[in-house]
Amino acid sequence: MKFAIAVFAPAHAPASRRALRFAQAVLAEGHEIVRLFFYQDGVHSASANVVFPQDESDIAAQWHTFIQQAQLDAVVCIAAALRRGVLDEQEAGRYGRPAANLPEPWVLSGLGQLHEAAQAADRLVSFGGV
Amino acid sequence: MATLHVLSHSPFTDGRLASCLRVLGPEDGLLLCGDAVYALADASALRHPRLYALEEDVQARAVVAKAAVEVVDYPAFVALTLTYAKVNSWL
Numbered sequence: 001m002k003f004a005i006a007v008f009a010p011a012h013a014p015a016s017r018r019a020l021r022f023a024q025a026v027l028a029e030g031h032e033i034v035r036l037f038f039y040q041d042g043v044h045s046a047s048a049n050v051v052f053p054q055d056e057s058d059i060a061a062q063w064h065t066f067i068q069q070a071q072l073d074a075v076v077c078i079a080a081a082l083r084r085g086v087l088d089e090q091e092a093g094r095y096g097r098p099a100a101n102l103p104e105p106w107v108l109s110g111l112g113q114l115h116e117a118a119q120a121a122d123r124l125v126s127f128g129g130v
Numbered sequence: 131m132a133t134l135h136v137l138s139h140s141p142f143t144d145g146r147l148a149s150c151l152r153v154l155g156p157e158d159g160l161l162l163c164g165d166a167v168y169a170l171a172d173a174s175a176l177r178h179p180r181l182y183a184l185e186e187d188v189q190a191r192a193v194v195a196k197a198a199v200e201v202v203d204y205p206a207f208v209a210l211t212l213t214y215a216k217v218n219s220w221l
Contacts (some may be wrong), residue, residue, distance in 0.1 A: 001212055008221055014164050015138060018184070025204035123211050128221035129138050130164055 004121035006037045006114060008128025010044035011060035012052075019127035020063055027070055035117035036067065036074045038106075042128070043081040046074070049101040067105050075117075078108040132157040134214035138164035141175070146220045154178060159214055161207070162199075163187050173197040182210060 003026050009015035026033055038046050050060040067074045081102065082091060088108055092100040102108065118124045135158060141147040147169055154160060156179075162169055163184035169176055170183060173196035181199045188201055195201070202210060211217050 003211075018138075018163060021186075021204050022207060025208045029205055029208050031208065123217055125136075125211055125217045126219040126221060128219065 001123065002032045002034050002121045004035050004037065004114075004117035004124045005033060006039060006124065006126040007042035007045055008040045008126060010041045011047075011050050011063070013130060015127045015129055016042070016045045017057070017059050020059060020066060022125065022127070024066060033070070033072055034120045035113065036072055037114040037117060038074070038076045039111075039114065040077075040080050040128070041084070043076050043084050043086045046076045046081070046106045047086050047101050048103050073107070074105060075107050075109045075113045076102065078110060081108055131215040132159065133216045133218050134159040134161060134210055136161045136163065136217060136219040137166040139220065140165035141169040150220055151178070159210065161202070161210060167191055167193050170195040170197050170199055
């Protein structure tokens, strides 16, 4: 079956961890993830500048590793990301900001990508709040 | 068309659980995760036949489930989302 997964929570929120564990289980059970979509505060889960204390799980790094290894389509909402200071090289250059913190394989794009993923998938599962 | 409702907020901090129980149909499922598993401490409030709770969150909070609940791990969570036609997360 095909899954679209939307993440509304930052990396330090338990909801982001649950989304990651759920996504890992989806693949482990032999299903497909058509797209991961990071929206609202979920864009912080994609930031490369998040630093966790050493005795805590680095969920942001685990997202990055998971997406890279599984070669997933991981889209970060561009409007939500810009207002929260999550920028790729192109946007940092466009707005004259000193640094970019959104490396590959993350992709900045619009909300239409969530709509399209919801249409293409058998299930849309959202994670957010706490 | 049955829906799986997913709740993660504590029933002691807001009215999400009460709102959810009001709209819950007899065929719908309710999955408690995060602080929402504290709702299991009061069996009288949860008499829904299709009640689930996420194992790691139940264990992490040492909640003793008094309500009749099926405890699920992540693979079972994935299977649940396919058992129901839709998944509605109470963000």
